[in-house]
Amino acid sequence: MGKRPEWQTKETDSTWDRVKAAFANDWEQTKADFGSDSARDMNQDVDDTIKQAMGLDDAFENREQAFRFGHAAKHHYGSQHSEWDDKLDARLRDEYEGDYEQDRPYIRHAYNHRYEETVR
Structure with missing residues (x-):
């Protein structure tokens, strides 16, 4: 090069x-x-x-925080909340450091996304 x-x-x-x-x-x-x-x-x-x-x-970069939070929330709460519900929504609202109302659709999308299991 x-x-x-x-x-x-x-x-x-x-x-x-x-x-x-x-x-x-x-x-x-x-x-x-x-x-x-x-x-x-x-x-x-x-x-x-x-x-x-x-x-x-x-742009994705402007929503990355929300996607990352939703992804992490699924790993943390997924066994208790296999599906998004009002109780989970209220809990995440309290824990999110950002504009929850604006980012909620992106958080929910990441939470509900079906991830393939990775080999560790």
């Missing part, structure tokens, strides 16, 4: 990371739209891809 050009900066790398993530999500959605059994339906369209690429509010 050659020498890195001067104009390729940390800022362009950061921009590329956003665009790359948006395109990856778009590709996953496209595969799901065409019936791939291995692709996740991300309920995403072109507007979502553009928002993600531009780093607007609906």
